[in-house]
Amino acid sequence: MLKEYYSRNELIKFVSNTPKDIEICDVTLRDGEQTPGVVFTREEKIALARELDEVGVEIIEAGFPVVSAAEKDTVKEIAGMGLDARTCCLSRALIADVDSAIDCNVDMVSIFIAMSDLHLKHKYHKSCKEITDCAFNTIEYAKDHGLSVRFAAEDATRTDISVLKKAFLTAEDYGVDYVSIADTIGILNPSTAYYLVTEIKKEIHTPVCIHCHNDLGLATANTLAAAEAGAKQLHTTVNGIGERAGNAALEEVLLSLMVQYGIEKYNTRNIKKISDLVQKYSNVQVAANKAIVGKNAFSHESGIHVMAILEDPRTYELFSPEIVGGKRNLIAGKHTGMKALKGIVKDIGYSLEEEELNLLIERVKNCTEAKKGISRNRLEDIIKGIKKV
Template identity: 50%
Template sequence: MKPWNVEICDVTLRDGEQTPGVSFTCEEKMAIASLLDETGVEVIEAGFPVVSKNEYKCVREICRMGLDAQICCLARATQGDIDAAIGCEVDLVSIFIATSDLHMRIKYRCSSDEMLERALKMVDYAHDHGIRVRFAAEDASRTDPSFLQKMYAAGADHGAEYSGFADTLGYLTPVEMMQFMKETGSKVSNKLAIHCHNDLGCATANTITAAECGAFQLHTTVNGIGERTGNARLEEVLVLLRLKGDVDRYDLTRLPELSAQVEKCSGIAMMDTKPVVGKNAFSHESGIHIAAMLDDPDTYEYLHPEMVGRERRYILGKHTGRKAIEHVIASKGCTLSPDQVHWVLCRVKQISEGKCNVTDEVLMNLLREARDQGEEA
């Protein structure tokens, strides 16, 4: 299979920071940027420099870190925003305008053609100052496709390297994203960038669907943080690119550290059941599952933990079977008789059904008790 032709633009430091209650220090932004770079992310959107002096400073400092990744920032179609991007020395500026009829009417109070004409002047201005441009449509998924095509064609004619499509409200399903790619995305003459939100839970699926249909730049955030319910999750997108798109240039073993760093800096705790980086992603309790996995992990794991720097865990609880308990007991360097193993298994189930966790400490106490009973007998 030919690998999908894609790159990642991670927007954790900009859209991710727009998560309610989240604010990164410059040091935190730089630490996250460094880990993104080590993972192999090609473009890092460092911030929105015009919003404050400190944000401007943070974006400029990241630009001067000497990373392999290209550094991007966000800008409205105004000269002040573009000047801030120029001052920060970014490689790429994302100039966006809202394009849906609703947004045009409420935010700009002018016609779409008038707004497009103003925005193209800013594309020219940035391009003339040596900055690569992504010309992006906000609320693109609710925009008249004919206007989108007109906007993207004009942006490309004015030197924009990318055309940006934002599903700002998380409005699309994967089938609808596929339809967009077929009817509009395929007609874009420059590189198409896809930016998906997760309001309906489809951000990662929509992003991967777009990639499979030919989108080039995929926007992500670490742990899926971002406005409201967040964005497409970097860790899920990278794993799907490896397993479904044959894209193997990213260092997936860095994902746990990157996820933990963003969890710490954002203060947003990771759910145990989250794919790839969640505590339970590679944890197994079912006796039926574990019995098969001891012979071949492929029976109940499509994604293996080693690929993403994780380890497999067998959890003891009410669903544990004999083969699993024997394996865990042996891994502790303990030898018990069949009757002792049966006793430990029964106690594990009793403890679990009482809503108590069978921790390593609890298990070791059970093993000692089982041995002591055997010696007394």
């Protein structure tokens, strides 16, 4: 149990299928880099791999080696860093792609194909049998060369479920270590995610992975629902970056696993640090109200809220900011009353007389910055000015 507080969801006791034996495969270095305009340097990828390892994710998808010689060298270097996390890379159903993975000395290769009618017709221009035969030949080659293999069905959530099951059963016969359901266009909702994983697991005994995109803003919810249905490997990216609307966010998934299910095996203290690094390296800033890592995630301005927070933070915080390496921010602004302002002043280390407090609240209310709240530093400057009067 973490020493810091957090509020557990007591309703979870009514859910019979809580996640068991789960692992995280973070795909920031591969799928995250497919965010339009984002390219990580070799040094940035190495730094992020180290931070992901510190968080405790079990698998890091380091990249797509056949993209370029530089990408291949970076994947190989990450695989040789001696991390606790296993390394993985992406591969099409081509022997040459697997050879690149072998050269990189990764632990696992993710061999993907699409089997939906749309992709077969408009991307491959081939039959499902032609595509799956290529995949199985590639899987056999990868297994023969000592690699762990994840067989990933791209656009799985628009593929006929009988086709999906048949392909996964055959892949199972070839000895794959995982089968992966990719919700490539984010069409799932929690109910359909739960149903799909449940149906697959009725016939497939190989561990199931879930890879969710966020086109409807449901990627995290769908990932958790899949975990409840028995998915073992959950795919994430830091800050939820990725193609279009992105992927399931690492920070959301990890904190949800902790709060909702009591899964505390990850080092969440590094969450804010790695979030800031990804923002810096990608130049993609998270929204102010982004869960867990946004600048407003632990900010409080309402006078009633601030007073309660000062007495017991659990009143308006699900978990303490320290759990994710963040900080609480008490803001003086339009909604701040005298009692709350007095508490904020005390919290930042000052003591004002009643007359000084009256002057301070007047300046806070009239301050041109009040529209966006007054930062701690700005508030301190105002207090210092009042003290000199």
